[in-house]
Amino acid sequence: MTPKQRIINRFIGYVTIDTESDPNSNTTPSTKKQWDLANKLVMELKAIGMSDVTIDDNAYIMATLPSNVDHHVPTIGFISHFDTSPDFTGANVKPQIVEDYDGKDIVLNAEENIVLSPDYFEDLLLYKGQTLITTDGTTLLGADDKAGITEIVTAMEYLINHHEIKHGPIKVGFTPDEEIGRGAHKFDVEKFGADWAYTMDGSQIGELEYENFNAAGAVIKAKGKIVHPGYAKGKMVNSMYYASEFINALPRLETPEHTEGYEGFFHLHGINGKVEETTLKYIIRDHDKDKFEARKALMEKIVLDLNTKFEAEVFEIEIKDQYFNMKEKVEPVMHIVDIAEEAMKQLGITPLIKPIRGGTDGSQLSYMGLPCPNIFAGGHNFHGRYEYVPVESMQKAVEVICKIAELTAQNQ
Numbered sequence: 001m002t003p004k005q006r007i008i009n010r011f012i013g014y015v016t017i018d019t020e021s022d023p024n025s026n027t028t029p030s031t032k033k034q035w036d037l038a039n040k041l042v043m044e045l046k047a048i049g050m051s052d053v054t055i056d057d058n059a060y061i062m063a064t065l066p067s068n069v070d071h072h073v074p075t076i077g078f079i080s081h082f083d084t085s086p087d088f089t090g091a092n093v094k095p096q097i098v099e100d101y102d103g104k105d106i107v108l109n110a111e112e113n114i115v116l117s118p119d120y121f122e123d124l125l126l127y128k129g130q131t132l133i134t135t136d137g138t139t140l141l142g143a144d145d146k147a148g149i150t151e152i153v154t155a156m157e158y159l160i161n162h163h164e165i166k167h168g169p170i171k172v173g174f175t176p177d178e179e180i181g182r183g184a185h186k187f188d189v190e191k192f193g194a195d196w197a198y199t200m201d202g203s204q205i206g207e208l209e210y211e212n213f214n215a216a217g218a219v220i221k222a223k224g225k226i227v228h229p230g231y232a233k234g235k236m237v238n239s240m241y242y243a244s245e246f247i248n249a250l251p252r253l254e255t256p257e258h259t260e261g262y263e264g265f266f267h268l269h270g271i272n273g274k275v276e277e278t279t280l281k282y283i284i285r286d287h288d289k290d291k292f293e294a295r296k297a298l299m300e301k302i303v304l305d306l307n308t309k310f311e312a313e314v315f316e317i318e319i320k321d322q323y324f325n326m327k328e329k330v331e332p333v334m335h336i337v338d339i340a341e342e343a344m345k346q347l348g349i350t351p352l353i354k355p356i357r358g359g360t361d362g363s364q365l366s367y368m369g370l371p372c373p374n375i376f377a378g379g380h381n382f383h384g385r386y387e388y389v390p391v392e393s394m395q396k397a398v399e400v401i402c403k404i405a406e407l408t409a410q411n412q
């Protein structure tokens with residue numbers, strides 16, 4: 001069997017196991033079915049010859065590839081998550097293989113007329129002539145992040161079978177529940193024992209990310225007074241009008257639909273209104289720590305100003321930090337990004353370094369003491385029926401992992 005076919009088979013073996021996570025569950029993993037793939041991964045890691053393969057009560061998997069050199073080399077790690085997004089079903093995934101992609105529309109499902117088209121998803125044209133794995137149009141694919149797992153396992157297997165590649169100690173970590181924001185929560189950084197790590201959880205080939213948003217959530221409550229509308233003059237206070245004053249006091253163009261790159265925003269993602277009380281739910285995002293703090297301060301000031309204006313405690317606000325920009329933790333150890341960039345260059349991959357407009361498990365891990373940039377896993381259009389992954393990108397990711405291991409050993 002060719003290495004390419006092996007990687008396809010391995011990937012299909014993972015994505016055909018349903019591991020959808022569930023934000024409404026309090027257990028870890030959030031769904032029992034995640035154990036199905038977790039247990040399989042443990043067996044596989046043992047089978048390829050990894051050491052110290054463990055799985056804990058929360059289904060966090062760790063394994064070690066010991067160093068094959070005499071001198072000291074820092075311990076590096078590679079991390080992926082095995083759950084898939086609850087945004088779209090991950091049950092009964094039936095991967096389709098498109099060989100030698102011709103740059104035209106791909107009919108995912110003729111019956112339901114579901115087409116993956118470069119007219120809409122122009123990234124497809126990057127992969128002309130390559131082998132694509134797509135869905136059958138009725139599920140997501142799960143390349144996020146089973147492509148990452150496929151790549152890490154394949155790279156470890158390659159290093160085990162190629163002693164001539166010199167490397168230091170390498171740790172592997174697979175987590176549940178990343179898609180519901182809990183992948184890092186119960187990750188035992190001390191047990192993992194790496195000096196730094198990489199999540200293999202980015203998208204397009206070349207992506208390398210070490211900056212993400214600072215993030216907070218805000219809940220604003222406006223209080224009113226309900227009175228029979230027929231007798232309301234001078235008595236009724238309609239909280240929904242108050243709430244709209246708050247909404248309009250924020251800069252209208254600093255919202256997700258008007259921003260990009262390093263521009264931060266306020267995002268109103270929920271309103272629950274009655275005359276008596278209206279609740280507004282926001283998320284606040286900014287790469288810059290000072291601007292992030294200023295955004296939170298602005299919301300609090302608007303609440304104070306409006307309470308003063310209406311001469312009453314009409315508004316209450318509660319702001320909770322969610323995660324922070326990993327840049328702060330990665331910049332002091334910038335060589336970990338440089339090594340990844342150098343690895344890509346040596347392999348003829350153009351590094352695409354850009355700020356993430358979101359968070360990753362790596363941002364949480366970075367603040368838990370494990371600096372953790374994010375590297376491409378190769379897939380596109382995550383969390384939906386148009387998800388696909390070029391096999392060649394997965395193969396390149398395998399090479400990047402091996403090259404990072406090699407460069408880390410050389411740099412010492």
Ligand SMILES: [Zn+2]
Nearest residue numbers: 144145178201
């Ligand atoms: Zn992911």
